[in-house]
Amino acid sequence: MSKHDQLNRFLFEDDAVRGELVSVNETYRKILHQHNYPLAVNLLLGELLVATSLLTATLKFDGDITLQIQGDGPVKMLVINGNNYQQMRGVARVEGSVTNQLSLKQMVGQGYMVITITPTNGERYQGIVALESSTIAECLDDYFKQSEQLQTRLFIHSGEINGQPAAGGMLLQVLPSAGSESQHKFDHLVQLTATIKGEELYTLETKQILHRLYHEEDVTLYDPQPVTFHCNCSKERCENILLSLPDEDIEHILHERGEIDIECEFCGADYLFNQQDIEELKRIKKQQIH
Numbered sequence: 001m002s003k004h005d006q007l008n009r010f011l012f013e014d015d016a017v018r019g020e021l022v023s024v025n026e027t028y029r030k031i032l033h034q035h036n037y038p039l040a041v042n043l044l045l046g047e048l049l050v051a052t053s054l055l056t057a058t059l060k061f062d063g064d065i066t067l068q069i070q071g072d073g074p075v076k077m078l079v080i081n082g083n084n085y086q087q088m089r090g091v092a093r094v095e096g097s098v099t100n101q102l103s104l105k106q107m108v109g110q111g112y113m114v115i116t117i118t119p120t121n122g123e124r125y126q127g128i129v130a131l132e133s134s135t136i137a138e139c140l141d142d143y144f145k146q147s148e149q150l151q152t153r154l155f156i157h158s159g160e161i162n163g164q165p166a167a168g169g170m171l172l173q174v175l176p177s178a179g180s181e182s183q184h185k186f187d188h189l190v191q192l193t194a195t196i197k198g199e200e201l202y203t204l205e206t207k208q209i210l211h212r213l214y215h216e217e218d219v220t221l222y223d224p225q226p227v228t229f230h231c232n233c234s235k236e237r238c239e240n241i242l243l244s245l246p247d248e249d250i251e252h253i254l255h256e257r258g259e260i261d262i263e264c265e266f267c268g269a270d271y272l273f274n275q276q277d278i279e280e281l282k283r284i285k286k287q288q289i290h
């Protein structure tokens, strides 16, 4: 029953529509394993993970996408960050109780989602997504409808299979080359894709799913790309953060605790710096400036 995490791209060539299908059970479990959130928050993180994977796969360049939800409800923040290698990480901040019955709006309160696209080389782009609909997929559908981008639809499921967290989803997008006659075909493909069930995404092989949904269509399936949990935090990044802080703040923490402990909130990695480490850092920085 175990299925490898992978992202699949496919194409309806005659209809000028591209598609993606992703399953992220293992990656999802690894992200949740770092934390201890209420079930409803886990499910929301699963949706956000699938959305990030699907959107990252539409990038035409090296870079990463961060989807961040923030609000004034009990779920203060939810973040998933992924890059074009389909390396994913995520975290949530919850204050107060979150029961299973709460809707997206009740969990997040007054809030919104920020999409940040950061090319490895190039300028950062940010878009704001209103959280007016009841699921993350619907909110993103609204966003694509309102912004002047290629017509895009997302289908996202998160839940459980055999008592273990599971998540997966699909994306359809018209190609830039599509003519006006593609609209009808796109709508038809959306109808077919909307019949996908969570359990099918969590357990069936890609070919089985594509056959089940599109057996009357002409689909080209490309080689899959693995999806993994990966955090790109490092000692060097922590050093850069420390060097950007005012000296007196660092002195204060060192004086109080003897060392500075930076814990990565995505993966739990611990980075420790004592007085000696900090002095060495400053010495190197001085050398670089002069």
Ligand SMILES: [Zn+2]
Binding pocket: 231, 232, 233, 264, 265, 266, 267, 268, 269
């Ligand atoms: Zn980390």
